[in-house]
Amino acid sequence: MADLYTIEDLRLSLADMTAKPLFGHAPRIEILKGLSFTIPKGAVVGIVGGSGSGKSTLGRALVRLLEPSGGSVRFDGHDITHLSEPALRPLRRRFQMIFQDPMSSLNPRQRVGTIIAEPLRLHRMDAIPDRVARTLGHVGLPQAFASRYPHELSGGQRQRVGIARAIALEPDFILADEIVSGLDVSSQAQVLNLLERLVADLGLTLAFISHDLSVIRRLCQRTIVLHQGQIVEDRPTADLFADPKAPYTRELLEAIPLPDPAQVWV
Amino acid sequence: MSFLSIRNLSVRLKNGPPLLRRVSLDVAAGEVRGLVGESGAGKSMIGKAVLGILPPSVQITEGEIFLDGTDLLRLPPKESRRRIGASCALIPQDPLTALNPSHRIGPQITDRLVDILGWTRANADARARDLLAEVQIADPDRVLRSYPHELSGGMRQRILIASAFAAEPKLIVADEPTTALDVTVQKQILRLIAGMQARHGTALLFVTHDLGVVSKVCQRLSVLYSGLVVEDSTVPEFFASPSHAYSAALLAATPKYTDPDAGLHPVPEAVVNAVRAEVAAFDRGPAHG
Numbered sequence: 001m002a003d004l005y006t007i008e009d010l011r012l013s014l015a016d017m018t019a020k021p022l023f024g025h026a027p028r029i030e031i032l033k034g035l036s037f038t039i040p041k042g043a044v045v046g047i048v049g050g051s052g053s054g055k056s057t058l059g060r061a062l063v064r065l066l067e068p069s070g071g072s073v074r075f076d077g078h079d080i081t082h083l084s085e086p087a088l089r090p091l092r093r094r095f096q097m098i099f100q101d102p103m104s105s106l107n108p109r110q111r112v113g114t115i116i117a118e119p120l121r122l123h124r125m126d127a128i129p130d131r132v133a134r135t136l137g138h139v140g141l142p143q144a145f146a147s148r149y150p151h152e153l154s155g156g157q158r159q160r161v162g163i164a165r166a167i168a169l170e171p172d173f174i175l176a177d178e179i180v181s182g183l184d185v186s187s188q189a190q191v192l193n194l195l196e197r198l199v200a201d202l203g204l205t206l207a208f209i210s211h212d213l214s215v216i217r218r219l220c221q222r223t224i225v226l227h228q229g230q231i232v233e234d235r236p237t238a239d240l241f242a243d244p245k246a247p248y249t250r251e252l253l254e255a256i257p258l259p260d261p262a263q264v265w266v
Numbered sequence: 267m268s269f270l271s272i273r274n275l276s277v278r279l280k281n282g283p284p285l286l287r288r289v290s291l292d293v294a295a296g297e298v299r300g301l302v303g304e305s306g307a308g309k310s311m312i313g314k315a316v317l318g319i320l321p322p323s324v325q326i327t328e329g330e331i332f333l334d335g336t337d338l339l340r341l342p343p344k345e346s347r348r349r350i351g352a353s354c355a356l357i358p359q360d361p362l363t364a365l366n367p368s369h370r371i372g373p374q375i376t377d378r379l380v381d382i383l384g385w386t387r388a389n390a391d392a393r394a395r396d397l398l399a400e401v402q403i404a405d406p407d408r409v410l411r412s413y414p415h416e417l418s419g420g421m422r423q424r425i426l427i428a429s430a431f432a433a434e435p436k437l438i439v440a441d442e443p444t445t446a447l448d449v450t451v452q453k454q455i456l457r458l459i460a461g462m463q464a465r466h467g468t469a470l471l472f473v474t475h476d477l478g479v480v481s482k483v484c485q486r487l488s489v490l491y492s493g494l495v496v497e498d499s500t501v502p503e504f505f506a507s508p509s510h511a512y513s514a515a516l517l518a519a520t521p522k523y524t525d526p527d528a529g530l531h532p533v534p535e536a537v538v539n540a541v542r543a544e545v546a547a548f549d550r551g552p553a554h555g
Contacts, residue, residue: 018415018416050448050449050450050451051419051447051448051451155305184304184305184475185304185475185477185516185519185520185521186304186515186516186519186532186533187304187532188519188521188530189519189521189530189531189532190532192530193530193532211448211449212449212521213449213523214521214522214523215521215530217521217523218521218530241523251450252449252450253523254453255449255450255452255453256449256478256523257452257453257456257476257478257479257481257482258478258481258522258523258524259477259478259480259481259505259517259520259522260481260505260522261481261501261502261505263481263482264482265453265456265457265482
């Protein structure tokens with residue numbers, strides 16, 4: 001299968017504001033230290049790591065919310081590493097993002113219908129009401145929800161709106177950054193099942209960032225483990241769980257509390 | 267009698283719906299009880315009621331909260347606050363908002379000991395150093411002089427644990443103490459809390475939505491739905507065979523990496539409807555069923 005993303009020696013550094021002197025520039029701190037991997041079309045790739053491992057930074061570099069400081073990111077043949085915002089605009093339609101916290105990523109003053117229509121309007125799409133209606137159907141929300149506000153919805157429903165906004169433009173690629181970590185197990189299961197179905201129905205390519213290996217195990221065919229800005233393991237998920245090679249992967253696996261009192265931590 | 271004993275506690279929003287529906291539970295000295303439920307089930311509300319920190323928008327409509335045999339709700343507010351302050355502590359969810367960003371760590375642990383419990387400053391400082399060592403902070407003196415922003419999330423949570431144990435409380439309410447942490451740090455923190463709790467013989471009310479966490483640190487658990495306790499079991503009983511269909515469905519929804527096909531089954535609609543009907547029947551019930 002052709003690769004949708006080709007990432008070579010990706011480096012990204014940001015200003016370290018905690019070390020900024022009162023006057024003058026903050027020192028730069030390297031978050032991503034030379035990552036290389038590919039994402040084939042139609043793949044569901046999990047990206048895991050502890051806090052500060054650089055997984056969200058990597059995600060934001062993939063959808064160019066952050067500009068890499070070195071290496072290259074190629075999306076379907078286009079080098080988007082340093083592309084300017086106007087040049088990126090036509091491509092943005094093809095890669096979308098679902099955010100972690102649906103409450104803070106949805107405008108509280110807009111109705112659900114307006115929220116989902118927003119990217120359609122920005123990209124000057126036609127037949128917007130039809131597309132909004134179709135998208136609501138895809139994520140399993142009743143049409144009447146178009147006139148509700150985010151605060152009237154439950155956490156799981158809100159995250160469905162976040163998903164709807166991301167798929168409204170019929171993108172090729174979706175980045176999901178910790179999208180279920182704020183949800184209860186039951187809504188989490190519903191949202192993940194929905195995502196799994198959408199990937200199959202709409203032929204999406206998905207990068208799923210999570211700190212929860214149990215979720216990755218269920219959803220992703222391939223898993224990339226990040227630790228301190230470097231890839232420590234990049235293998236098919238089943239192999240990785242059967243026989244974790246990197247010590248950090250083993251540590252992550254052993255730290256997951258299984259719902260089973262037979263697993264004892266002492 | 268257990269150190270903490272809650273009997274038929276009902277709490278409602280003023281002029282609004284009930285939040286807790288005749289909740290009863292016990293936590294004995296040295297015991298850890300998990301409080302499990304989806305968000306909005308009322309699990310944090312129980313902890314807040316025990317600590318006397320319910321928001322002003324809610325009121326207790328009936329029930330008793332016995333702390334060491336005395337019903338807190340029958341005491342004058344000042345006396346009940348004194349008792350809670352002397353014997354209870356909280357480990358909060360978010361270690362960043364729980365610490366004052368403009369004060370050094372040291373006084374944030376010791377001020378309460380000095381100002382409220384009347385310790386001498388020297389004793390309080392020594393106690394803070396010992397506690398930080400007990401929560402495995404390598405360099406207590408440096409940390410005591412630090413500001414919260416200079417420390418990592420795991421480090422801040424250790425400080426709050428140390429602070430909770432500072433005055434040798436008999437009861438600690440831990441309100442989702444590891445939700446903000448990543449799994450490897452969560453493991454260290456849970457071991458730390460369980461270890462401290464066992465050494466000090468503290469009664470611990472552990473609020474969480476993660477059944478995996480419950481199976482590691484708790485001996486008993488209460489499962490709540492809409493403020494109604496639907497299950498009260500020991501941990502081995504619960505994980506072997508949950509007694510209520512709703513709590514069984516919650517367990518089935520919990521992902522398990524060792525079994526890729528297990529988990530991610532949402533609570534079935536029929537089960538949700540059944541437990542909702544149970545809540546409705548409870549609200550209608552003559553003398554509360």
